[in-house]
Amino acid sequence: MGATRKQLQAMLDKSRFIRHYGFRVVRSGESGCTIELPHRPQLERPGGIVNGPALMAAADCAMWLAIRARIGIEKDALTSELNTAFLNAAKGGHVYCTARILKFGRRSIYGTAECHSKSGQIYSHHTVTYMPI
Amino acid sequence: MGATRKQLQAMLDKSRFIRHYGFRVVRSGESGCTIELPHRPQLERPGGIVNGPALMAAADCAMWLAIRARIGIEKDALTSELNTAFLNAAKGGHVYCTARILKFGRRSIYGTAECHSKSGQIYSHHTVTYMPI
Amino acid sequence: MGATRKQLQAMLDKSRFIRHYGFRVVRSGESGCTIELPHRPQLERPGGIVNGPALMAAADCAMWLAIRARIGIEKDALTSELNTAFLNAAKGGHVYCTARILKFGRRSIYGTAECHSKSGQIYSHHTVTYMPI
Amino acid sequence: MGATRKQLQAMLDKSRFIRHYGFRVVRSGESGCTIELPHRPQLERPGGIVNGPALMAAADCAMWLAIRARIGIEKDALTSELNTAFLNAAKGGHVYCTARILKFGRRSIYGTAECHSKSGQIYSHHTVTYMPI
Numbered sequence: 001m002g003a004t005r006k007q008l009q010a011m012l013d014k015s016r017f018i019r020h021y022g023f024r025v026v027r028s029g030e031s032g033c034t035i036e037l038p039h040r041p042q043l044e045r046p047g048g049i050v051n052g053p054a055l056m057a058a059a060d061c062a063m064w065l066a067i068r069a070r071i072g073i074e075k076d077a078l079t080s081e082l083n084t085a086f087l088n089a090a091k092g093g094h095v096y097c098t099a100r101i102l103k104f105g106r107r108s109i110y111g112t113a114e115c116h117s118k119s120g121q122i123y124s125h126h127t128v129t130y131m132p133i
Numbered sequence: 134m135g136a137t138r139k140q141l142q143a144m145l146d147k148s149r150f151i152r153h154y155g156f157r158v159v160r161s162g163e164s165g166c167t168i169e170l171p172h173r174p175q176l177e178r179p180g181g182i183v184n185g186p187a188l189m190a191a192a193d194c195a196m197w198l199a200i201r202a203r204i205g206i207e208k209d210a211l212t213s214e215l216n217t218a219f220l221n222a223a224k225g226g227h228v229y230c231t232a233r234i235l236k237f238g239r240r241s242i243y244g245t246a247e248c249h250s251k252s253g254q255i256y257s258h259h260t261v262t263y264m265p266i
Numbered sequence: 267m268g269a270t271r272k273q274l275q276a277m278l279d280k281s282r283f284i285r286h287y288g289f290r291v292v293r294s295g296e297s298g299c300t301i302e303l304p305h306r307p308q309l310e311r312p313g314g315i316v317n318g319p320a321l322m323a324a325a326d327c328a329m330w331l332a333i334r335a336r337i338g339i340e341k342d343a344l345t346s347e348l349n350t351a352f353l354n355a356a357k358g359g360h361v362y363c364t365a366r367i368l369k370f371g372r373r374s375i376y377g378t379a380e381c382h383s384k385s386g387q388i389y390s391h392h393t394v395t396y397m398p399i
Numbered sequence: 400m401g402a403t404r405k406q407l408q409a410m411l412d413k414s415r416f417i418r419h420y421g422f423r424v425v426r427s428g429e430s431g432c433t434i435e436l437p438h439r440p441q442l443e444r445p446g447g448i449v450n451g452p453a454l455m456a457a458a459d460c461a462m463w464l465a466i467r468a469r470i471g472i473e474k475d476a477l478t479s480e481l482n483t484a485f486l487n488a489a490k491g492g493h494v495y496c497t498a499r500i501l502k503f504g505r506r507s508i509y510g511t512a513e514c515h516s517k518s519g520q521i522y523s524h525h526t527v528t529y530m531p532i
């Protein structure tokens with residue numbers, strides 16, 4: 001019923017509005033989803049820091065995939081709220097974002113997402129609410 | 134001491150990580166700042182809806198400009214928190230985003246931003262916290 | 267169909283879990299609702315500052331009343347999210363809280379609330395999401 | 400340098416504005432802090448659900464203690480932002496709240512708090528920002 005990593009990646013690659021980030025599905029399962037935001041110079045603010053909107057886009061995307069991994073490719077959900085705290089400058093290297101679902105309700109789905117380095121240093125922390133449609 | 138609309142637009146045009154949105158400064162002053170996010174097909178999710186990360190980028194940018202309009206081009210501030218609620222689908226036409234500063238503290242700056250249509254229909258509501266650097 | 271100020275006050279006075287705050291409905295209407303949190307020494311943190319949870323309770327209550335003013339006494343709604351920024355210390359005198367509904371949807375209701383002094387100085391800013399039940 | 404569980408409990412017991420909740424420090428350490436909110440009928444909304452402001456007060460308190468456990472009794476910090484999502488009705492029995500610090504910065508301290516049952520069912524999820532003073 002849920003979607004596989006491969007199906008999620010194919011879905012991402014077809015999504016024009018998100019494709020330019022080049023997100024890659026690293027891992028997906030019942031417990032959540034991790035994606036990679038490949039490093040590119042265009043994502044950097046002065047000082048070589050990955051810009052905030054890119055981290056928020058990653059959080060939104062990682063949660064979207066975590067949900068689709070559960071409900072499958074046929075159904076969908078829309079972001080209703082997304083709260084972000086920027087904790088440490090994301091400098092150099094790829095960024096990873098891991099989303100975890102804390103509540104999967106009939107009317108709303110809520111979870112957290114964290115952007116972090118490969119070694120686990122946290123860049124930003126997010127809470128995300130989606131509504132099934 | 135503050136920055137003029139022209140100075141803010143020039144600052145935006147030089148910011149590589151944000152330039153691809155093509156933000157235009159519509160109005161800026163003591164009370165806040167309004168920018169325009171010109172409509173482009175690449176911003177659309179399926180269904181012709183402007184994607185959420187673009188609205189969050191607009192909120193972040195509008196508040197950044199509202200702050201720079203006050204403290205000037207020489208000083209800067211970094212986003213520490215940004216909360217978003219998506220209220221209505223942003224369909225067709227340009228998107229406008231209006232930021233207002235509610236507290237300008239020595240240690241943090243807090244305000245709201247709203248993305249809306251030209252005629253005033255609200256698309257998303259944001260609260261934004263910046264830290265002076 | 268909606269509820270009057272008098273009906274809202276009667277509803278508050280019967281709500282055991284909230285009664286100890288002594289909230290008073292100052293004004294209610296289509297556009298929103300203002301309540302008063304009467305000053306009492308027990309609400310103060312050291313330094314004579316009204317404690318944060320009291321301001322959050324006021325925000326939650328003011329939005330609840332703004333919704334009931336619209337949907338009436340018979341129907342209800344539950345808080346699903348409440349975000350708070352504490353902006354200035356609430357010192358001395360009664361606290362007022364004004365809630366405004368920005369979106370009244372079938373599945374969720376979203377608005378802002380502000381705690382402030384009688385003269386309008388802002389103490390805290392909140393965004394509140396309710397779900398109709 | 401930090402504070403012990405016993406010191407934190409003594410500090411709570413002296414805090415008039417919070418004392419009526421009867422919070423009990425269950426566990427505290429470098430990684431965070433867990434408190435208990437003892438069940439009392441006055442905390443219940445109709446339907447026997449612990450009211451939301453009590454959960455927010457618990458989150459605020461648990462994070463405050465997690466910080467004091469680290470910086471000690473002599474220093475203090477003030478809440479600047481507190482975001483809450485109510486996930487499941489808190490029915491019957493005591494409520495526990497566990498706070499974890501994700502970033503301990505010189506200018507701000509950020510973490511999460513979760514209210515849950517003794518057996519681990521989640522009631523509410525919070526993010527909390529404090530500023531050292």
